[in-house]
Amino acid sequence: MSEKGKVLKSTGKWYIVELNDGSIVNCRIRGKMRLDGLRTTNPVSVGDVVILSEKEDEEGNRVIDDFENRRNYIVRKSTNLSHQKQIIAANIDRAYLLVTTHSPDTHLAFIDRFLVAAESFRIPTTLLFNKIDQYSEDDLEYIDALIYMYEGIGYPCHKVSALNKDNVDFLKNEIKDNQVVISGHSGVGKSTLVNAIDSKMNIRTGEISESHLQGKHTTTFAEMHKLTTGGYIIDTPGIRAFGIIGMDKTVISHYFPEMRRLMDQCKFNNCQHINEPKCAVKEALENEQLDESRYMTYVQLMEEDENDIHRKNIYG
Numbered sequence: 001m002s003e004k005g006k007v008l009k010s011t012g013k014w015y016i017v018e019l020n021d022g023s024i025v026n027c028r029i030r031g032k033m034r035l036d037g038l039r040t041t042n043p044v045s046v047g048d049v050v051i052l053s054e055k056e057d058e059e060g061n062r063v064i065d066d067f068e069n070r071r072n073y074i075v076r077k078s079t080n081l082s083h084q085k086q087i088i089a090a091n092i093d094r095a096y097l098l099v100t101t102h103s104p105d106t107h108l109a110f111i112d113r114f115l116v117a118a119e120s121f122r123i124p125t126t127l128l129f130n131k132i133d134q135y136s137e138d139d140l141e142y143i144d145a146l147i148y149m150y151e152g153i154g155y156p157c158h159k160v161s162a163l164n165k166d167n168v169d170f171l172k173n174e175i176k177d178n179q180v181v182i183s184g185h186s187g188v189g190k191s192t193l194v195n196a197i198d199s200k201m202n203i204r205t206g207e208i209s210e211s212h213l214q215g216k217h218t219t220t221f222a223e224m225h226k227l228t229t230g231g232y233i234i235d236t237p238g239i240r241a242f243g244i245i246g247m248d249k250t251v252i253s254h255y256f257p258e259m260r261r262l263m264d265q266c267k268f269n270n271c272q273h274i275n276e277p278k279c280a281v282k283e284a285l286e287n288e289q290l291d292e293s294r295y296m297t298y299v300q301l302m303e304e305d306e307n308d309i310h311r312k313n314i315y316g
């Protein structure tokens, strides 16, 4: 009988797969795999549910024969030069974006681009404002204003301190039965947070992520950690131009939930919300019902040439 498993890590050549009984096996992939019509460099990725063949290959390795349909997935352009895409992770229940307003500074444009990409992948996102222990009164006021704005749009927000394990316990429950992604700039505290959620984890912290040390065109691979408290967390190293791959201009506004809610009130049904008269989005902006920084990112995305987007390293 064929057996199912979940891909925890892939290095391109080898796939580390967790079987239903919890055991871990190293697998190869069948020579000719279906690609689901996607032009991707990797047929299966972290988070995929795979089907292993009964027979081992000539060298005695287990072989991945096929994979189950994905609920969603994150892709990126595999290199700056090729048109091929790389699937970074599949079947994601939620993304947690870690944000710090200093050390390091997370720009609002970065948050908004991340949220646009996540919307396009249909991945619900929570914002975690980390290092809450290190802020001044003014910083905290600013963070509260951001929380007010992003919660108003519909994104859950939490203030946490991964270092002090403050307000991180709720995450155990949220992640317990899920497969989630943790993202954010290098140094925001992703590894510290995973260790705080699961005390059995011992991921090294305070390190410059590999993606910064490696050349621009080097492929990096995501890794999925199984928590002893239940659930899986996917670390996504070096995601450049996260998801904003050849995004159709006419749909970008759909990925801003607050704009999406307004746009059927625009005079023109093909309104791009830039120069058109009687635009409900621009009216909301003037009435301060829409946030200006969000709108500015929208305009930037509309004006950006696809090639510029690929050159831009939004992960800083």
Ligand SMILES: Nc1nc2c(ncn2[C@@H]2O[C@H](COP(=O)(O)OP(=O)(O)O)[C@@H](O)[C@H]2O)c(=O)[nH]1
Residues within 6 Å of the ligand: 130, 131, 132, 133, 134, 160, 161, 162, 163, 164, 184, 185, 186, 187, 188, 189, 190, 191, 192, 193, 204, 205, 206, 207, 209
């Ligand atoms: N003050 C403070 N420092 C933190 C917190 N979380 C992480 N750090 C520190 O920030 C640095 C980077 O953390 P790390 O988890 O490696 O970040 P990553 O690059 O996102 O994985 C380390 O020196 C951590 O100790 C926090 O909640 N408060």
Ligand SMILES: [Mg+2]
Residues within 6 Å of the ligand: 190, 191, 192, 204, 205, 206, 207, 209
């Ligand atoms: Mg880390």
Ligand SMILES: [Zn+2]
Residues within 6 Å of the ligand: 263, 266, 267, 271, 272, 273, 274, 276, 278, 279, 280, 281, 282
């Ligand atoms: Zn409009």
